[in-house]
Amino acid sequence: MTVLTSAPDFIKRAAARSEDADRALTSTVAKLLAELEAGGEAVAQRMARELDRFEGEIVISEAAIDAACARVPQKLKDDIAWAQENIARFAQAQRDSLHETEVELRPGLIAGQRLIPVQAAGCYVPGGRYSHIASAMMTVTTAKVAGVPHVAAVSPPRPDAPAGVPDAILYTLRLCGADRVLALGGIQGVAAMAFGLFGLAASDILVGPGNQYVAEAKRLLYGRVGIDMVAGPTDSLVLADHTADPRVVAWDLIGQAEHGANSPVWLVTDSPDLAREVARLAPIFADELPEPNRSAARAAWDGLGEIILCADREEMAQQADRIAPEHLHVQAADLDWWKARLRAYGSLFLGAESTVAFGDKAAGTNHVLPTSGAARYTGGLSVHKFLKTVTWQRVDDRALPRLAAVTASISRFEGMEGHARTADIRLEKFAPLR
Template sequence: MSAPMSAPDFIKRSAAHAVEQDRALSDSVARMLAELETGGEAVAQRMARDLDRFEGDIVVSDEAIAAACKRVPQKLKDDIAWAQENIARFAQAQRDSIRETEVELRPGLVAGQRLIPVQAAGCYVPGGRYSHIASAMMTVTTAKIAGVPHIAAVSPPRADAPAGVPDAILYTLNLCGADRVLALGGIQGVAAMAFGLFGLPRADILVGPGNQYVAEAKRLLYGRVGIDMVAGPTDSLVIADRTADPLVVAWDLIGQAEHGANSPVWLVTDSAELATEVARLAPLCAEELPEPNRSAAKAAWDGLGEIILCKDRDEMAAEADRIAPEHLHVQAADLDWWKGRLCCYGSLFLGEDSTVAFGDKAAGTNHVLPTSGAARYTGGLSVHKFLKTVTWQQVDHRALPRLAAVTASISRFEGMEGHARTADIRLARLGQNS
């Protein structure tokens, strides 16, 4: 009988603990959604005025988008196009990996599957403290490759943007193929897509990251519409052994901590020397950032950063699987072993030359990923989220006798006589027609 695995040591432990769902926030979001569903566009416009201080046009016109595109510097356009091509090519590879299927299970019994895109997708593009160009690419491009006929996008309006939505985001949405753009954020933006306001079709699915109000609105609407996931604060874990560069590791942790004070980061290592040096360097890296990034990174590192010392790579892998991070970065020897062993993560970054920021912005894999341990049971946004895998079947006289008899037998054992009769009548009709 093998000895139980020892628990890892915490060189630095999180000062914060998980909190229960904020009931006041949930109740507030529910009230706002109900008001928006009843009052429609007038309520959405009032909320835009009250919450975002925005009184411009909610629907961004084609002319405004064209003007915004002209204002975007060519270098930024080229960079966005390069990244968007990577995202589109990876999404296309995902789409090509699944196919429609038809199989004759028994003589005369044919079954199959079809891949049908949803008819309308709603993409939320954050635009508060940061202008998330990348989120526009990740959501709209992926829906487009999946074949969604109508793609709407909403983004919070900003006073410094001529059309409400920043020029670079409008350029990106236009490049990626959004059919309609609204200068509308928060709960009212989510509601506009879900309820079909401002000329939008009602969304079949809502995707994209957002703040806690956006996440709660999506959670409450789930069931009436599909959603990509219920997302919490972004998180990131680095696995590093003695071969890793402590400064690179420290920057990879702090680079993700700048998302906000509620963004956890972890270092899992089997090297006490590396752990000690990263603990020394990480606060120094945070100090180098400009504000408000500096304060956000320092708060996240101080309150939620952890350094976990394990005895070997098996314990390191087990600890990473337990945490199930959104982003998992391996800076250790034998990358093939890690790729084959690890199983709970949103996206995996292998080797020192990879970094989470590459996946966040331009490498091609999607950055809309499961957080808060949800990587134990789901992956991130992909073309699969926009496709319905539906099944069909067709039966002829060769398969009918046995199929009807088995169905009637199982149905009667279950006590479902009506089901059995639907099989019986077909068997009787077959006998009459033979």
């Protein structure tokens, strides 16, 4: 628990936001999921026609993917491959850090753990306003490195894409190892993976970012299937002291604000001069962006951007822990101190040489991260999400008498006589003379 030692000053404060649940959204998504589960592929195809204005093939053929790959410029292919290799290498390092275990707790009592990949994963790749090549890499690559046998991907169809999904996304999905790709977005795309429509294996877990309808569909399906997290709008916080360059800080804030009008960004600093200069520069930089990025960034900055002035670096760290941002970028002296001190973030970017965009696109760490303060209790997408850590045990006659007696004693104290008798019968059958 973070205990704030004093109240900071707000140089710029976000507009008040309602915390009420969006009951209308939940009701709409629940209704459509029920229709999709009952009606299956026919309903999904109807929704694709009505919502995406898409009349093409839902299941993208290998021949169509071949043609799409041929149209991707070689320079872009090389860049995607370079980034994908970083992501795969980091995911493999995570996987290599995990081990199956066997330990003899007492003579004759052996317990262990296994790491078993889920059998089918569904990856949502956003494709509305932006074509998210990076999301394809982050989700499919990580699932494949974890050892998932069947990985499906869906992405919203676009009218300018010959195969329905942009060529570069199809190239990326093939490079990363997706087993099947659907030109299907929104709730119907999520449902196709969850329910096993269009020849997909029903997903054990659904991962990947999306709009509010995608996020709500995943939330409502959670329990029947696993999900990476309940995601809200992306958010980013910069911790900066007097050593920081206000131009760099302002661009880092605006660069993340372009995600959308509902994407909060924060500057937390102990430098009044830096705070004032960033407040001046940020709207100017937002206005330099092309549309629709300009309007999105300006709306996010004007409505949700905050600048918080603190007394010292400890108070800055307390504010960061309180907010628990998805992305946390430190542009301050003594980076080792910050790395050791900070406790609540999705991903940490240390030093002005780094930037959140590196992690978003190509550095290797995963960009599917907890939002809306969820970094207080969870991390982002990793190979861990696709692996089940399960346990096992074996008992021989050296451990059985004491283990059975203790189990029966505790069970009877709890009032669970049936449990006690399952221990008793083993004493009678397997250790009668002890």
